[in-house]
Structures are given as structure tokens and as C-alpha cells.
Amino acid sequence: MLKVGIVDTTFSRVDMGMIAQEVLTRELPNVRIVRYTVPGIKDVPVAAKKLIEEEGCDGVITLAWVGKTVTDKISYGVASMSLQLVQLLTNKHVLDVTVHEDESENPDELAKIAKDRAAKHAKNLAVLLLKGGEGLQKFAGKGLRQGSSDVGMIE
Amino acid sequence: MLKVGIVDTTFSRVDMGMIAQEVLTRELPNVRIVRYTVPGIKDVPVAAKKLIEEEGCDGVITLAWVGKTVTDKISYGVASMSLQLVQLLTNKHVLDVTVHEDESENPDELAKIAKDRAAKHAKNLAVLLLKGGEGLQKFAGKGLRQGSSDVGMIE
Amino acid sequence: MLKVGIVDTTFSRVDMGMIAQEVLTRELPNVRIVRYTVPGIKDVPVAAKKLIEEEGCDGVITLAWVGKTVTDKISYGVASMSLQLVQLLTNKHVLDVTVHEDESENPDELAKIAKDRAAKHAKNLAVLLLKGGEGLQKFAGKGLRQGSSDVGMIE
Amino acid sequence: MLKVGIVDTTFSRVDMGMIAQEVLTRELPNVRIVRYTVPGIKDVPVAAKKLIEEEGCDGVITLAWVGKTVTDKISYGVASMSLQLVQLLTNKHVLDVTVHEDESENPDELAKIAKDRAAKHAKNLAVLLLKGGEGLQKFAGKGLRQGSSDVGMIE
Amino acid sequence: MLKVGIVDTTFSRVDMGMIAQEVLTRELPNVRIVRYTVPGIKDVPVAAKKLIEEEGCDGVITLAWVGKTVTDKISYGVASMSLQLVQLLTNKHVLDVTVHEDESENPDELAKIAKDRAAKHAKNLAVLLLKGGEGLQKFAGKGLRQGSSDVGMIE
Numbered sequence: 001m002l003k004v005g006i007v008d009t010t011f012s013r014v015d016m017g018m019i020a021q022e023v024l025t026r027e028l029p030n031v032r033i034v035r036y037t038v039p040g041i042k043d044v045p046v047a048a049k050k051l052i053e054e055e056g057c058d059g060v061i062t063l064a065w066v067g068k069t070v071t072d073k074i075s076y077g078v079a080s081m082s083l084q085l086v087q088l089l090t091n092k093h094v095l096d097v098t099v100h101e102d103e104s105e106n107p108d109e110l111a112k113i114a115k116d117r118a119a120k121h122a123k124n125l126a127v128l129l130l131k132g133g134e135g136l137q138k139f140a141g142k143g144l145r146q147g148s149s150d151v152g153m154i155e
Numbered sequence: 156m157l158k159v160g161i162v163d164t165t166f167s168r169v170d171m172g173m174i175a176q177e178v179l180t181r182e183l184p185n186v187r188i189v190r191y192t193v194p195g196i197k198d199v200p201v202a203a204k205k206l207i208e209e210e211g212c213d214g215v216i217t218l219a220w221v222g223k224t225v226t227d228k229i230s231y232g233v234a235s236m237s238l239q240l241v242q243l244l245t246n247k248h249v250l251d252v253t254v255h256e257d258e259s260e261n262p263d264e265l266a267k268i269a270k271d272r273a274a275k276h277a278k279n280l281a282v283l284l285l286k287g288g289e290g291l292q293k294f295a296g297k298g299l300r301q302g303s304s305d306v307g308m309i310e
Numbered sequence: 311m312l313k314v315g316i317v318d319t320t321f322s323r324v325d326m327g328m329i330a331q332e333v334l335t336r337e338l339p340n341v342r343i344v345r346y347t348v349p350g351i352k353d354v355p356v357a358a359k360k361l362i363e364e365e366g367c368d369g370v371i372t373l374a375w376v377g378k379t380v381t382d383k384i385s386y387g388v389a390s391m392s393l394q395l396v397q398l399l400t401n402k403h404v405l406d407v408t409v410h411e412d413e414s415e416n417p418d419e420l421a422k423i424a425k426d427r428a429a430k431h432a433k434n435l436a437v438l439l440l441k442g443g444e445g446l447q448k449f450a451g452k453g454l455r456q457g458s459s460d461v462g463m464i465e
Numbered sequence: 466m467l468k469v470g471i472v473d474t475t476f477s478r479v480d481m482g483m484i485a486q487e488v489l490t491r492e493l494p495n496v497r498i499v500r501y502t503v504p505g506i507k508d509v510p511v512a513a514k515k516l517i518e519e520e521g522c523d524g525v526i527t528l529a530w531v532g533k534t535v536t537d538k539i540s541y542g543v544a545s546m547s548l549q550l551v552q553l554l555t556n557k558h559v560l561d562v563t564v565h566e567d568e569s570e571n572p573d574e575l576a577k578i579a580k581d582r583a584a585k586h587a588k589n590l591a592v593l594l595l596k597g598g599e600g601l602q603k604f605a606g607k608g609l610r611q612g613s614s615d616v617g618m619i620e
Numbered sequence: 621m622l623k624v625g626i627v628d629t630t631f632s633r634v635d636m637g638m639i640a641q642e643v644l645t646r647e648l649p650n651v652r653i654v655r656y657t658v659p660g661i662k663d664v665p666v667a668a669k670k671l672i673e674e675e676g677c678d679g680v681i682t683l684a685w686v687g688k689t690v691t692d693k694i695s696y697g698v699a700s701m702s703l704q705l706v707q708l709l710t711n712k713h714v715l716d717v718t719v720h721e722d723e724s725e726n727p728d729e730l731a732k733i734a735k736d737r738a739a740k741h742a743k744n745l746a747v748l749l750l751k752g753g754e755g756l757q758k759f760a761g762k763g764l765r766q767g768s769s770d771v772g773m774i775e
Binding site for chain 5: 376383386387390391393394395397398401402403404405406408410412431434438442443444445446447449450451452453454455456461462463464465
């Protein structure tokens with residue numbers, strides 16, 4: 001039985017954790033899900049690591065919201081690098097999903113991006129956990145996008 | 156009994172360490188607090204690590220002040236990445252709180268930001284230490300902010 | 311017998327993994343190839359590490375596609391740093407091949423860059439795996455380029 | 466008896482190592498000082514690590530000079546991150562002191578900044594080594610600066 | 621007897637590896653030199669690590685060429701950080717020499733920079749290997765430059 005972790009934040013303006021939970025429950029019927037909520041993006045990586053090492057999760061999806069200042073972008077880079085380290089230290093996938101406030105001036109549009117991205121990446125994680133590195137191979141080079149429509153392969 | 160570390164700097168223009176200490180003492184009545192003051196942001200991470208490894212702290216809050224030059228921003232990124240490493244090496248939360256001089260031209264406004272942010276994140280740390288990853292779950296996606304008013308969930 | 315890993319993404323708009331596979335098969339006749347497809351660039355490093363550690367690959371080529379926003383550039387840096395760590399942790403070459411959407415406004419030109427770069431770096435990996443650090447020595451300082459024509463040595 | 470390391474560079478335009486040595490000798494009367502001179506900033510971290518691990522230093526001060534190009538800033542970030550790693554790997558303070566050529570157009574002013582900063586941080590290191598994390602606590606939040614006058618607490 | 625590694629690239633437009641080899645052979649008469657040529661800057665760090673760990677080199681000089689785009693600058697930072705890690709993991713000096721295409725519009729000038737920088741840093745490495753951290757102490761703070769004339773001490 002698979003066990004999957006979800007990390008989300010109180011900084012986020014959309015409850016992406018709930019969306020990911022719904023998709024994972026649907027895609028992985030007997031999955032056990034453990035959620036971990038932290039204040040902001042810089043608190044996410046240690047939570048993901050604890051979910052893998054202390055809770056035994058087979059994979060994690062993290063859902064964060066990033067402001068638009070230079071400081072926010074630096075914090076994004078720092079948190080994202082740290083999520084890389086979590087993956088390399090555990091050899092588990094941690095899907096690092098972020099929504100950035102500079103993606104749209106319009107809050108409704110941001111919410112739409114957040115929901116689409118959280119749902120599609122939750123599904124991606126389900127495929128990786130069920131089928132490994134071959135599960136997405138038929139989509140290699142297909143220009144898939146999360147948060148918007150796919151752009152497709154060139155030609 | 157919980158033991159919590161506070162790292163602050165002589166570079167800071169507000170005594171955020173004192174504010175954090177007051178909040179932690181109120182929120183965690185029998186807490187033992189260990190403070191560690193360093194010159195500036197780049198000295199913070201090793202102090203946080205020593206508080207966890209040499210003093211046995213269960214969690215740490217660090218409170219730093221960041222100048223407005225490009226060099227200051229790089230130093231912020233470096234220190235923040237290093238605080239990520241402290242967390243990953245110890246599996247403990249280290250709340251990395253910073254105030255940036257480019258957040259306001261007005262020193263009084265900066266002081267107000269610093270006080271609000273230090274207090275709210277001290278409370279966040281208390282919740283994480285008392286209740287783990289479930290303690291903040293009811294606020295997931297609620298658009299909470301530290302240093303200013305909450306912006307709320309979209310919709 | 312050599313075993314080589316290929317990591318590619320569903321974000322990419324060109325099937326660079328297939329091109330790399332063709333070149334590696336031609337250059338290393340008895341090679342065993344293992345492919346691993348992930349959603350995007352931040353999922354690549356752990357896949358490369360798993361191919362080396364869990365599948366026993368002697369070397370890996372990763373093929374990713376990078377958007378043009380500041381966030382994309384940060385993600386590139388993060389993923390690329392993580393691929394460095396994979397190499398340092400395993401002492402194996404991982405050729406980190408990326409195509410960036412700001413390299414051309416023209417999708418056809420991007421596809422051409424992608425194909426040329428994937429093919430040339432697959433060949434580079436074959437030389438490194440067959441001949442080690444001496445295999446490319448005759449081209450040292452020759453201004454070779456992948457994704458475009460060679461620029462040549464100065465003088 | 467304390468043993469302190471000093472790392473400086475031939476790239477620097479001021480002999481900051483000598484200034485640090487004078488201050489450390491005055492502040493820590495029986496201190497043993499080991500100096501290590503390297504070409505530039507990217508050679509500093511391994512020297513600091515060797516001073517701690519091979520020479521047994523209890524703490525180190527590094528004194529570097531940074532040019533004004535984008536490349537110089539990247540090199541600063543890289544070296545500074547590496548000095549963080551030295552600290553985390555050894556649990557020793559390494560005070561990472563840098564003077565940046567974009568701090569002033571005037572060489573005499575740069576020299577003045579360099580001297581003030583080297584002297585004040587050498588003293589900071591002495592306090593940390595003698596008194597630990599409590600030694601600087603009375604200055605927490607006081608707006609101390611190295612390289613210029615203190616700016617003071619707000620209010 | 622000293623053993624020194626040289627890593628260079630096929631991306632470079634000047635054969636800096638040859639220059640370094642000549643200088644090292646002259647400065648360290650009985651030195652054994654091992655060369656390792658890779659495609660580009662991101663392939664350099666693992667080669668340097670292999671030269672130290674698998675070939676037993678006492679020190680390494682790496683010689684790379686960096687393009688002028690933002691992507692190139694990120695790749696520089698990534699490779700340079702990785703060379704820091706090689707040094708920290710081995711406690712050996714790896715002199716990280718790079719020429720950047722934005723240093724001059726003129727290819728002949730770039731070649732001149734590359735030759736001067738490679739030769740001077742090869743000599744620096746020889747001094748560090750022969751005399752340790754004291755060998756360059758008489759030049760501390762003297763404003764030495766590689767790739768151009770020395771700028772000298774201020775005053």
C-alpha cells in the first residue's frame with residue numbers, strides 16, 4: 001500500500017493541499033495520505049523530509065505560494081534547492097509545485113492556475129509511484145503544462 | 156519539556172529576539188529558551204545548528220535583518236540556504252525570519268514589520284512544536300501573512 | 311557492457327530522449343539503455359540518481375526544456391546544481407543538456423537546437439564512457455558548440 | 466589556549482589579514498594565530514576548512530575582496546555558501562568578511578571600509594570565542610555596522 | 621612527488637590546458653600531470669573529483685570558458701559551487717579558472733586574458749602545493765590580478 005505526503009502552507013491563498021488529496025485518493029485508491037501544513041515556503045523542505053523519514057511516505061507533493069519580490073524569488077530558489085536535497089537524500093520523488101504571484105495580476109486567474117497545477121502534478125506523482133520512470137514515457141517531449149493548457153510538441 | 160533556541164543579530168535594528176522570547180514563553184509555558192546573538196546574517200546558521208546539536212533545542216527561530224544592496228540579497232540567499240541545511244541535517248524546524256530594508260523607506264514601518272513578523276512566527280513555531288504538522292492545517296491556503304495583515308483566501 | 315540512463319521530460323516540446331537513444335545505440339553498439347521520463351526539470355535529478363544507484367547505469371544524459379521567466383531560470387539553476395550533486399555523489403558523468411525558450415523566438419529553430427544539442431551531447435557521453443578523460447583531449451580549446459555550429463579556436 | 470585561523474587573499478588591495486591579526490592578538494592575549502593566504506575568494510573556503518581540521522583552529526576569520534561585475538557577485542555567493550558549509554561541517558564560527566568594490570568609487574574610502582570591517586569583525590570573533598552566544602547579547606538589535614558607523618536601534 | 625590534475629573543455633576557444641601544463645611542468649620539475657577534457661563547464665567538477673579520488677592528484681586546476689547569456693552565468697555559478705564542494709570533500713585546492721565572453725568584445729583580447737589567467741593561476745597552484753598557506757603570504761593584500769595587470773595595494 002502506498003503512503004503519500006502532502007505539504008502545504010498557510011501563506012498560500014488557495015487550498016491546494018485539499019485538491020492534491022482528492023486527486024491522489026482517486027488515482028491511488030488505497031493510498032494513505034499524511035498532510036503537513038507549515039507557515040511558508042522555507043518551512044516546506046524539512047516537512048517533506050520528515051514525512052518520508054519519520055512517516056514512511058513513498059513520495060511527497062509540496063504546494064507553495066510565492067510572492068513577487070526579489071526576496072520571494074530568492075526564497076523560492078532556496079526552498080526548491082532544499083527540496084532537491086530531500087529527493088537526493090531519500091531517492092524519493094518530491095513534486096515541488098509552486099504558484100507565483102507574478103504569473104497573473106488577477107487573483108481569480110492565480111486561483112485557477114493553482115488548482116490546475118496542483119491537480120495535474122498530483123496525478124503525475126500517482127503515475128510515478130505506480131509505474132516508475134516508464135509511466136510518463138509516452139508523453140515525453142509532448143509539451144505538457146501544469147497551470148495552463150498544454151503547448152504540444154513542435155511539428 | 157520543550158527547549159527552544161533563539162538566534163538574533165547585532166546588525167538588526169529591532170530587538171526581535173526579545174519579542175520572540177516573550178511570545179514563546181507565553182505560548183509554551185514551561186519552555187526552556189536559549190539565546191545566541193551573532194554579528195550578522197551569515198553567522199546565524201551555525202549558531203542555530205549549535206543550539207540544536209550542542210544545547211539540545213527542539214526547534215529554533217532565527218531573526219535577522221537584511222540590507223538593501225545586491226550583496227545583501229546574495230548574503231540572504233546564502234544564509235537562508237544554510238538554514239535549510241541545518242533543518243535537513245537535524246529534522247528540526249528552524250523558522251528563518253528576516254526583515255529586509257527594502258520593505259519600507261520608513262524606519263518606524265520597518266520596526267512595525269519586524270515586531271509583527273517576529274511575534275507571529277514565534278507563535279507558528281510554538282504550534283509546530285506542540286502539535287506537529289496538523290497544528291496549522293486549519294489555516295492551510297488561508298493567505299496568512301507575517302509582518303502585515305493577512306490577505307486571505309481567494310474567493 | 312555499458313549501461314546508460316536517459317532522463318527526459320513531458321514539459322519538453324521535442325523528443326530529445328529518442329534522439330539521444332539513437333545516437334547512444336549507434337556509438338555504443340552493445341549498450342543497454344534505461345529511460346526515465348519525469349514531468350519537468352526539477353524532477354530530473356532524482357531520476358538520474360536512481361538510474362545510477364538503482365539501475366546501475368555507468369553514465370546518464372538528461373534532456374530538459376526551460377521556460378523563459380525568471381522563475382524558470384531559478385528552476386534551471388536549482389536542477390542543474392542538483393545534477394552536480396548527483397555526479398559528485400556517484401563519481402559518474404551526468405550530461406546536463408537543456409534547451410531554453412529564450413534561445414529563439416522561433417519554435418522550429420528551438421527544435422533544431424534541441425536535436426543538434428541532444429545528438430552531440432549523446433556522442434560526448436559515449437566518448438567519455440568509452441575513453442575516459444583522454445577521449446576529448448584532441449578537441450580541448452577548439453570552441454565546439456552543441457545546438458549550433460562550432461565557433462572554433464581563436465587564431 | 467585558543468587557536469585562531471586567518472585566511473586572506475592576494476587579490477585584496479588592503480592587508481586585512483594583518484589588521485585582524487593585531488586585533489585578535491590584543492583581544493585574546495595568549496592566542497595562537499595561523500595565517501593562510503590564497504589567490505582569491507574562491508580559494509578561501511577550503512583554506513578555512515583546512516585551518517580548522519588540519520591545524521585545529523577554534524575559529525576562523527576570512528578576509529576577501531570582491532570585484533564589481535556580475536561574475537564577481539556570483540563568485541561571492543559561491544564562496545560565501547561554501548563558508549557556510551565549512552561552519553556547518555565543523556560547528557565552528559568562520560566570520561566571512563568581504564569588501565566589495567561597488568561599495569565606493571574611491572579607493573581610499575574602500576581601504577577605510579576594509580580596515581574598519583576587518584578590525585570590528587576580528588573583535589566579534591574574539592567575543593564569540595571567549596563568551597559564546599551570550600557575549601554579544603547586550604548588542605542584539607542595536608544596529609551595529611562593520612565598515613561604517615553604527616546606525617543604531619530604531620526608536 | 622606531486623601529482624596535479626588539469627581539467628579543460630572543448631567549449632573553450634583557447635587551449636588553456638596546454639598553458640597550465642607548461643607552467644606546472646616548469647614550476648614543479650618532477651610533477652606528474654593528468655589531464656581530463658570534458659565538453660563544458662558543467663562537466664568539470666566531477667572530472668576534478670575523479671582526478672583527486674581515482675587518480676590521486678594532490679591538487680587540480682580547472683580551465684573553463686563561459687558564454688555571455690544569463691543561462692551561462694547560472695551555469696557558471698552552478699559549476700563553481702560544485703568545485704567548492706570538491707574542495708571541501710577532499711581538502712585539496714582546486715583552482716577554478718574561468719574566462720567569460722563578456723570580459724571583452726574582442727576575441728584576441730579574450731585569448732590574451734585566457735593565457736595570462738591560466739599561466740598565473742597554474743603558478744599559484746604550484747606555490748600552494750609546494751609551500752602551503754604561507755607561500756603567498758608576502759603578496760597578501762597586494763592587489764594581484766590574473767587575466768590583466770596587477771592593480772596593487774591601495775596607498
